[in-house]
Amino acid sequence: MLFKLPDNDVLYQALVSRDASYDGRVFVGVSSTGIFCRLTCPARNPKRENCQFFQTVAACIEAGYRPCKRCSPLKPAAEADAMIADLLAALEADPLRRWSEGDIIAMGYDPSTVRRAFKRHFDMTFLEMARLGRLRDGFVTLSSGGRVIDAQQDAGFESASGFRSAFARLLGRSPSRFSGEELLLADWFDTPLGPMIAVSDPHTLHLLEFADRKALPTELRRLQKKVRGGIGIGRHKPTEAIKLELDDYFAGRSAVFETPLTMHGSPFTRRVWQELLTIAPGETRTYSDIARLIGKPSAVRAVARANGANQIALVIPCHRVLGSDGSLTGYGGGLWRKQKLIDLETTLAGGVSAPGKNRREPG
Incomplete structure (x- = not known):
């Protein structure tokens, strides 16, 4: 916690x-x-x-x-599991290596055992730890105006094609295809629960997701189709604003988010999201509660789908929706994150007003 x-x-x-x-x-x-x-x-x-x-x-x-x-600082986990110590030492010795399950096997370990151990100690797998660290270095270089070749080297990719493929999987297009005139800009920043990617135009935030969410590439491609000009790499003012608000949130100072949003979804989906915005920190609802509150009591499954389609994490608090029995269910960022967010918000429950009173909707 x-x-x-x-x-x-x-x-x-x-x-x-x-x-x-x-x-x-x-x-x-x-x-x-x-x-x-x-x-x-x-x-x-x-x-x-x-x-x-x-x-x-x-x-x-x-x-x-x-x-x-x-x-x-890694000693407690390393002392608990010599396998973790061995793999972390190997990663430290060669941080730019493109690690694979084959490398894990070559070191004498079972990939599934390694996966479970790293998830238990670090809330991410060994391969995710290695891949995100490398890709982040390239992302930061491009965001600060660096050349593609410099970003490729910073990310530890030997081939330009491999680097472009990695970015294409994430953003739907390779860095060489950026025009510099994209309406939306994506940027990467760190949080205590892992790196997040924010996408904004000069006025509103369009997307906020954990970088390791499996659905993120699909969400980014869908967003590019909805908005003219595509997605480039950089930072508009709404991204700066949401980063500061998230700093306050994770520090336990405030759960009020005032960054303007553009919500991409059907009228029903946006109605569900607006209802989510009324759930105060420290409170939860069930899918059935949401369906009843929007006047569609039989649309529980549709509400669950709309909840899962939310692509502005934390700000639109889909993590505050639980199963009918009060269990943690269906969070794209991982159930472990959902639990930590709920735990964090128990410290914010006193005296914090519900966020989302003056949200900007798409025209």
Whole structure:
């Protein structure tokens, strides 16, 4: 369960004083060295402006940091499972390698066993950890205006075709086909629950999804068909706005999202999404509840489909909808994320108004 993070000034003081109460609960990434540490690390304290704080080891790795060799932040998981220690050491030694199940087998491990172990300890598989880290490096290079060849090298792809194929699977087109005049821009940023991709025009947010969601490439292709000009790589103001709001959300400061939205869906689907926006943090509904509230009590399955079609995660809170028996069901970002979001929102329930009062709808 995520706990309420103090602000960065408090965390930096905890780092300076090597406060053991944060050990295993908060980690620091140091941008000047590219490593992440426990707050009790005996190394010399980094400068305040070079510090980025995370709640999980996975978030540090997803942000591109390597584990510190002095304080060994991966030690608990490694001590619990020598296989994890071996694979993480191999990944650290060769982070740009295009890892496959064949490589795992060659190291003497069963891929399914590795998959379960990494999901249990890090909420992502070993191959996802390796792939997302590589692709993120290329994405960031392109977003900052870098050349395709530089992005390819930063992502660790030996061939241009392999790099273009990876991006084509994600965005539906290769970087060489970007005109620079696309109406929508996609950007990547990290959260405590994993990297997310946001797509916006200069005025509204169109998509917000976890980067490892299997349906993301399909959603992006569908979005490109609906909007003239396609999707490029970069960041409009709504993406900046939602990133700041998500920082507040994950820090436990606020669950109010005011970034304007454009919702792509049928009138029925948008009606379901509007109802989701009325569910306050700390509250949940069932699919049957939603069907009844929109005046369609027999349309429970249609409500479930509309809920699953939501492509603006967290802001349109489909994670607050449960099965009829109160069980966690049907969340594209993974049931483990759904549970952590609900847990996080229990700390926000007091005094937080329901978001979504002034949303912009597509014309």
